[in-house]
Amino acid sequence: MKVRVRFAPSPTGGLHLGGVRTVLYNYLFARKHGGDFVLRIEDTDQSRFVEGAEQYIIDCLNWCGLIPDESPEKGGPFAPYRQSERKANYRQYAQKLIDEGHAYYAFDTTEDLEQMRIIYKTPENTNPQYDHSLRHKMKNSLSLPEAEVAELLKNNTPYVIRIKMPGQKHLKFTDMIRGDVFFDCSLVDDKVLLKADGMPTYHLAVVVDDYLMNITHAFRGEEWLPSAPVHLLLWEYLGWLDNMPQWAHLPLILKPDGNGKLSKRDGDRLGFPVFAMNWADIKTGEITKGFREIGFMPQAFVNMLAMLGWNDGTGQELFTIEELIEKFSIERVHKGGAKFDFEKAKWFNHQYIQHTDNATLAALALPYFEINGIKPIAEQLEKVIALVKERCTLLSDFWEQSSFFFIAPITIDEKTINEKWSEQKKDFFIALANKYSNTKDHEWNLLEIEHTFNNLVQQHAIKKGDVMLPLRIMLVGGKYGPGVFNIAELIGKQETVARIVNAVEKL
RNA sequence: GGCGUGUUGGUCAAUCGGUUAAGACGCCUCCCUUUCACGGAGGAAUGACGGGUUCGAUUCCCGUACAUGCUACCA
Structure with missing residues (x-):
């Protein structure tokens, strides 16, 4: 099958x-x-x-x-x-259940039901149910004389059809996840099967449609477990037990x-x-x-x-x-x-980002650049992505991790630079901007950029470590991002010089 | 209240009677990195409780506790 x-x-x-x-x-x-x-x-x-x-x-x-x-x-x-379009299907089955004594008409109004829940409420039974112990006290085809029922029906009195749960029956079924599960039917209420508007409730609809659609395995949330006996009985009463799907109630x-x-x-x-x-x-x-x-x-x-x-x-x-x-x-x-x-969910996404090629990521991340008014060319974006992907957990992180490649930072972390700023450093950066400015375009590459920087550090008798972070902040705006020289290479000579000059002026 | 279901570190979890009780996320320390991250090496941290069964229980059974779901003319 x-x-x-x-x-x-x-x-x-x-x-x-x-x-x-x-x-x-x-x-x-x-x-x-x-x-x-x-x-x-x-x-x-x-x-x-x-x-x-x-x-x-x-x-x-x-x-x-x-x-x-x-x-x-x-x-x-x-x-x-769509079950609303299958409405005509359900009534006949509800009728069959009535004909065979497994269901009945109930004429109780909403108010009647509210009353019932109040009247029969006790400390031992805080939630009275419409069940075998109470149904004879309600207004239905089991409690009313036949003639009266016929009269009510004839007058188009609104009614629902309820399943008649057996007062003495124990049920067992085997769940694919939980194994054998047992129920006492007398503890389950007479669920409404067909509503006053003629629509089936979930209980009737699942059973009928699972049967009609040849469903072999039914997976649903654990919250459905308590009503499983109703469904089981319906499969039995409708004579379809041999076709009942195997159940699995998910945690x-x-x-x-x-x-x-x-x-x-x-x-x-x-x-x-x-x-x-x-x-x-x-x-x-x-x-x-x-x-x-x-x-x-x-x-x-x-x-x-x-x-x-x-x-x-x-x-x-x-x-x-x-x-x-x-x-x-x-x-x-x-x-x-x-x-x-x-946190674990994000870890999964991070893993997937690391294992996805840059071209694919570029396409996925593009919308986040576009909503920020940037339309990067694919080739450029891919290079940027290669540089920042390991620090991106969500696709939206790509923008935050790399916006500085496309637009100069609006504000930079001046505080951090100022803490250790000096005339000597200022001279260094002015000299650096000059040197970079005079670099030939075709020599603007990672090696040369760093080489120039190193030479100047020596000439100025300054510690490299003391100027690396300021340079990063000038280019990026903050203490994050890929290698500084990688960034300089990618944003280009002019932009690098401009950001240094700009920053020095502000400090 | 009744009924159902569940219970291994903070979280996700392996184990199908015998293990030093895996692994992952997160956290902490160190290394790498003149930033952040990645990566690498370590670390702290677990069988709810009480009874059985058994040579031996995290594992099987029974209680208790706790959690959670349902208890609608909602699904």
Whole structure:
């Protein structure tokens, strides 16, 4: 049987890195087994629908290179892939469940439900559920006389369809990551299957669509584990148990500090992205930064996520996507949640930058120069990148690490120079500017530049170490960057002289 | 409150009963570098607790603690 997996997000906002990891594991599993990876949009909640969120998800997957084989935009043999467009499908199954006594109509209003939660609340039971112990006290086709139910139905009274959870049944299923998991069905509430607006809830929709789409393996976050018995029962009641996918509940990605699931707010608070790409809130216009925009390479982002909860057992951390496909196995996914470590995430990106050729990096870094009004020629940019890449962790660092190659520093660290400034040094730099100025253009190269400098140091009976740092600051603006003479060579004779002269005047 | 799941250094983690308990990130020291970084060499730092099972437990079992998830006509 051909492996088929699916990622089923609901289009309600930015794509969380945990979501991307779920996509990744789905993708790797599908590729490894020569199967299909489908994107299905779970947009059954009309009230939470967000315009543009679906396209955003697709864009994120494209950026990451995790392209589905079937999706709403691409189509496929099981179209449509948007649950809102599959609405007509679900009712018949809910009806079948009712006919066979596994589900029932419930006419309770929101207020009725609120009342129930208040009335039956006790210290021992702080959260009363709509379950086998309470359903006979509610307004539904199990508690009401048949005639009354028929009447309500005839009058188009709004209703939902709820699953009738057995009062005495224990369930077991084998999770690919966790092994055997046991549940007591009497402790699970009668989940709504079909909402008053005719849309299915997640519970009905996953089961029906996983069945209809021939899904063989279902990976989802650990937060779904408690409702697994509902899904299991649905597969059983609908008579599809032989076709039920194998489940794998993935561990959560936790906050780096405190406790709990990593959320968008944690990113804002701690200063790192949580979404794959920038997400603009349609109502407030507020933009939440994404990994792409702050300068992550998609390969690094994906590699980092792969390692957040999985490893191949050898200690290897850097993998190409092909290697991941070959080596990935769901059994080696961790059971416990992992705290997200942004420092480690940056380390991955740094590694990828070091292993990427300069021409490719030039293309990736270019936008960061352009937004600063600089349009470097490719050849020049590549030389600069070769010089600064080892000190760049994010693609956006390229600008900060090399802007001085393209524009003279606006301010320089005068304080540091002034601390040890002297007439002697001033004379030296004036002489240096002169010497450089008189250097023939074709002699402006690394060796000559340094040679000239060394000779002058000797003539002025000055210590080289005392003038190296000032020179750096004059050219760069601060105490950072690649070799000073490399910089001088690259920015050219005139610019070097100009920066020295300028600086000396200010001091 | 109930139910589920989990627990190896600060973080990610290897180990599938016998190891001086790997490795990576971060941190510290030193070397290299007349800046910063890269690189190199070191270092500090770990099995939640209590019981079993066993010749022997980080590893298997049971409790306890702690953490986390769910407990919506949200997914």
